[in-house]
Amino acid sequence: xxxxxxxxxxxxxxxxxxxxxxxxxxxxxxxxxxxxxxxxxxxxxxxxxxxxxxxxxxxxxxxxxxxxxxxxxxxxxxxxxxxxxxxxxxxxxxxxxxxxxxxxxxxxxxxxxxxxxxxxxxxxxxxxxxxxxxxxxxxxxxxxxxxxxxxxxxxxxxxxxxxxxxxxxxxxxxxxxxxxxxxxxxxxxxxxxxxxxxxxx
Numbered sequence: 001x002x003x004x005x006x007x008x009x010x011x012x013x014x015x016x017x018x019x020x021x022x023x024x025x026x027x028x029x030x031x032x033x034x035x036x037x038x039x040x041x042x043x044x045x046x047x048x049x050x051x052x053x054x055x056x057x058x059x060x061x062x063x064x065x066x067x068x069x070x071x072x073x074x075x076x077x078x079x080x081x082x083x084x085x086x087x088x089x090x091x092x093x094x095x096x097x098x099x100x101x102x103x104x105x106x107x108x109x110x111x112x113x114x115x116x117x118x119x120x121x122x123x124x125x126x127x128x129x130x131x132x133x134x135x136x137x138x139x140x141x142x143x144x145x146x147x148x149x150x151x152x153x154x155x156x157x158x159x160x161x162x163x164x165x166x167x168x169x170x171x172x173x174x175x176x177x178x179x180x181x182x183x184x185x186x187x188x189x190x191x192x193x194x195x196x197x198x199x200x201x
Contacts, residue, residue, distance in 0.1 A: 054171045058185065061108060061169055065126050068102035069165040069191035076130065076142070076161040077193035080153045083132060085146035092143040096128040097121045099165060110170055126167035133160040133192075150195060158195040165189045 072095040076082060082091040100123035103111055112125040122128070130142035132150050135157050140147070142161075150159035169185040 050172050057109065057171075058169055061110075061167060062187065062189065064103055064106040064108045065165045065167045065187075066189040066191070067106070068099040068126070069163045069189045071102045072096065072099040072128065072130070072165075073161045073163040073191040073193040076163070077195045078198070080151050080155070080158070080195050080197050082151075083142075083145055083159070083195070084148075084151045087151075088145045089143050092130055093121065095130055095142070095163065096123075099123075099126075099128050099163065103165075108167075110168065126165045129164040129166070131162045131164075133162050135159075153197045155195075161193045161195060163191045 075098055076091060076095045081087065097120060100113060100120040103123065103126055104113075104120050108126075110125055111123065113120060113123040117123075131139040132142055132145050133139040134147070134149050134155075136149065137147075139162065149155055166186065166188050169187070171183050171185075173183065
């Protein structure tokens with residue numbers, strides 16, 4: 001086909017040759033370009049995958065820690081006589097043992113307890129805290145509680161057993177700056193139970 005004395009086919013045939021020579025001078029090829037693009041995007045994709053995995057680990061850790069707090073608070077609210085001045089330290093120790101045993105049994109990542117601990121009697125990650133909260137006064141640490149109010153089954157409304165578990169979560173990619181890790185996440189889980197003296201079946 002002729003147009004103005006020139007052949008369009010000849011002009012169209014020259015364009016691919018020019019592009020090919022330009023790529024050759026630049027050292028580019030379709031395969032090399034694809035590899036370069038993949039090298040740029042691969043780290044981003046890896047970070048996304050790791051972030052998704054860490055989110056799943058964080059969620060399961062929260063569930064495990066919350067279940068441990070509930071286990072301890074449930075035990076502490078079973079009987080009012082658990083909270084006499086004589087029984088309060090023993091009750092608190094048993095609650096902590098149950099909370100630490102629950103987190104250990106759930107294979108919580110990062111679980112820690114002091115060396116020589118027997119039967120998971122205490123743990124340092126997560127950390128156990130307990131307080132008794134009567135309606136008529138301020139809250140008191142469970143182990144040192146000596147007021148007869150919460151130990152009386154006729155107290156109405158009954159006291160509340162408040163358990164707090166504090167856990168430090170460490171992600172896959174973790175680094176430290178002068179001993180401090182900016183990527184660690186510390187969270188708390190709370191469980192509150194009213195003391196209820198249920199009749200023995």
